[in-house]
Amino acid sequence: xxxxxxxxxxxxxxxxxxxxxxxxxxxxxxxxxxxxxxxxxxxxxxxxxxxxxxxxxxxxxxxxxxxxxxxxxxxxxxxxxxxxxxxxxxxxxxxxxxxxxxxxxxxxxxxxxxxxxxxxxxxxxx
Numbered sequence: 846x847x848x849x850x851x852x853x854x855x856x857x858x859x860x861x862x863x864x865x866x867x868x869x870x871x872x873x874x875x876x877x878x879x880x881x882x883x884x885x886x887x888x889x890x891x892x893x894x895x896x897x898x899x900x901x902x903x904x905x906x907x908x909x910x911x912x913x914x915x916x917x918x919x920x921x922x923x924x925x926x927x928x929x930x931x932x933x934x935x936x937x938x939x940x941x942x943x944x945x946x947x948x949x950x951x952x953x954x955x956x957x958x959x960x961x962x963x964x965x966x967x968x969x970x971x
Contacts, residue, residue, distance in 0.1 A: 851888070852899040853920065855963055856911050860887065860904040862960040867891055867900065867967070870937060870957075871922060871965075882906075893922065910962065919956065920962040927969040931955050 857863040867873040876899060879895040880887045885906040890899045900920075924930045927944070934941040934957045944952035954968045 850898055854901040854903055855903065855961065856903045856908075857961045858904075858908065858910050859960055860889065860902065863902055864889065866939065866959045867902075870934065870939070871873065873900065913962045917963075919966045921966040921968060923968045923970040925970050927954070927967065929957045930967055 855911075857862075864875070868875065868891070871893070873893050876892045878887065878889045887904045887906075887939040889904070890900055891902065891904040931941070931944055934955070939960075942956040944955050946952045946954075950964040954966055956964050956966055958964050
């Protein structure tokens with residue numbers, strides 16, 4: 846039996862701020878948006894160019910802020926120009942960590958935090 850990862854769901858508090866983060870900072874595209882006012886929630890599906898995995902943003906009306914917790918660590922994206930993306934993120938309003946490297950010492954990644962507290966690891970594309 847074949848299995849394929851197709852989506853990751855994030856619960857969000859401020860849908861417009863979250864959409865701004867993923868669509869303007871990372872160039873994700875809104876694949877679909879479905880509103881369910883009778884059930885008090887919206888679903889927005891985002892595509893990342895070059896990936897078949899979608900991010901599902903779930904916005905529950907009138908929900909309290911979510912506790913991200915310590916069981917979930919981060920999402921990861923790759924970029925062709927790590928240093929340029931780091932400068933863009935540092936210039937934004939989003940919490941952005943420093944460039945880091947592992948064994949080689951050459952910078953290969955950094956973290957940026959979205960409006961709901963989810964961390965995104967931005968890695969140099971190979």
